Amino acid sequence: MSDTTDLIRVDLGERSYDIEIGSGNSASLAGFIEARRPTEHVVVVTDSNVAGLHADALSDRLTDQGLEVLLLEIDAGEPSKCADMAFELWSRMLEEGVDRKSVVLAIGGGVVGDLAGFVAATFMRGLPFFQAPTTLLAQVDSSVGGKVGINLPGGKNMVGAFWQPAGVLVDVDLLATLPEREYRAGMAEVVKYGVILDAEFFAYLEANVEGINARLPEVLRHVVKRCCRLKADVVEADETETSGRRAVLNYGHTFGHALEAATGYTRLLHGEAVAIGMTCAARLSEAIGAAPCGFTQRQSALLETIGLPTTTPVDLDPEELLELMWRDKKVEGGQLRLVLARTFGDVGLFADTPSEAILTAIGPSTRAAQGL
Numbered sequence: 001m002s003d004t005t006d007l008i009r010v011d012l013g014e015r016s017y018d019i020e021i022g023s024g025n026s027a028s029l030a031g032f033i034e035a036r037r038p039t040e041h042v043v044v045v046t047d048s049n050v051a052g053l054h055a056d057a058l059s060d061r062l063t064d065q066g067l068e069v070l071l072l073e074i075d076a077g078e079p080s081k082c083a084d085m086a087f088e089l090w091s092r093m094l095e096e097g098v099d100r101k102s103v104v105l106a107i108g109g110g111v112v113g114d115l116a117g118f119v120a121a122t123f124m125r126g127l128p129f130f131q132a133p134t135t136l137l138a139q140v141d142s143s144v145g146g147k148v149g150i151n152l153p154g155g156k157n158m159v160g161a162f163w164q165p166a167g168v169l170v171d172v173d174l175l176a177t178l179p180e181r182e183y184r185a186g187m188a189e190v191v192k193y194g195v196i197l198d199a200e201f202f203a204y205l206e207a208n209v210e211g212i213n214a215r216l217p218e219v220l221r222h223v224v225k226r227c228c229r230l231k232a233d234v235v236e237a238d239e240t241e242t243s244g245r246r247a248v249l250n251y252g253h254t255f256g257h258a259l260e261a262a263t264g265y266t267r268l269l270h271g272e273a274v275a276i277g278m279t280c281a282a283r284l285s286e287a288i289g290a291a292p293c294g295f296t297q298r299q300s301a302l303l304e305t306i307g308l309p310t311t312t313p314v315d316l317d318p319e320e321l322l323e324l325m326w327r328d329k330k331v332e333g334g335q336l337r338l339v340l341a342r343t344f345g346d347v348g349l350f351a352d353t354p355s356e357a358i359l360t361a362i363g364p365s366t367r368a369a370q371g372l
């Protein structure tokens, strides 16, 4: 373990918590939990990839340190973020005698975190919940802020809750085993933070693409810390997405979630869908005159250098995608509200965007061209 860890405080009154960021610090997970929610029993939720790589060993360590551990493993992948899987976890917890003194610990990526958090929020009307994120995406975004939930076949994250974790322990060393494609997908959310909140951070990413692609530890630590602080600030200002401030975190997501649903949650990773969605949002921002000419080009250049997709798959029908976009949780009073950009570091909610402009921003479709 490194000598130093960084602590980021998420200030939410009685729901406040720490994000601890370090290298090798997952070795002290038991102490991190017990210092915040004294307990004897931990329900560890993980997935079939993370189990053998990290979660089994971390669970053994918790046991060695005196905690009783129930280890629950789900199949890896987005399709597990569903009602059937939540039902299976609730049922196992009931059978195994989990009670209100137990805590739930997610060890995995955003799928594990969102699902385990939803189960924690609902089992016996709510158990304390900890996150030990193991993907870049989860370390910079999904483990922070308390959005937990599951997908419906027709809509992403359609059932869920705001259930803040009692603590988040980020060990960047765990990223060493992350497959390249998953790492790049996490970078999409990182780029998002630069675009929506911090032009200087966006420029830092542009200047450090080599270090990013090489996963240099100092670059990773800086990236994780900056994203967590930026997200914490937004969540502190608008915990439950009521005032509209939190909606900025949704940049690219109305398009992205439609792409994920249209492809059955199996073809595109969330981060890949967000990268394409951010490109659509940027194009639309320019088209309506909100963002200056060249904005999309600069954003796409960074996404593409990192190896992320920026074009809508040609077999998808823009009209069908637009229909799916109307299921977005930001739809209000019969208006589709989209997060669009004014410039780097400055985005906001826009209503009344003409459908034709949205369809054009989604991009050309060979299906439409073929009259399908």
Ligand SMILES: NC(=O)c1ccc[n+]([C@@H]2O[C@H](COP(=O)([O-])OP(=O)(O)OC[C@H]3O[C@@H](n4cnc5c(N)ncnc54)[C@H](O)[C@@H]3O)[C@@H](O)[C@H]2O)c1
Binding pocket: 047, 048, 049, 050, 053, 054, 076, 077, 078, 081, 108, 109, 110, 111, 112, 114, 134, 135, 136, 137, 138, 141, 142, 143, 144, 145, 146, 147, 148, 157, 174, 175, 176, 177, 178, 179, 182, 185, 186, 270, 271
């Ligand atoms: N709650 C939020 O605020 C929020 C924010 C962003 C995204 N999300 C959600 O997060 C999900 C995507 O998360 P994700 O990208 O982490 O996907 P994921 O959880 O599916 O993990 C990606 C893949 O990496 C594997 N993996 C995880 N850690 C690993 C490691 N250290 N080494 C090797 N393999 C590892 C997993 O088994 C999986 O196959 C989506 O459902 C998205 O909607 C939620």
Ligand SMILES: O=C(O)C(=O)C[C@@H](O)[C@H](O)[C@H](O)COP(=O)(O)O
Binding pocket: 141, 145, 147, 156, 157, 189, 246, 249, 250, 253, 329
């Ligand atoms: O935390 C948030 O708020 C976000 O919007 C972060 C997003 O990256 C994340 O994908 C989130 O799950 C999307 O939320 P949703 O409310 O649009 O389902």
Ligand SMILES: [Zn+2]
Binding pocket: 141, 189, 253, 270, 274
């Ligand atoms: Zn996201």
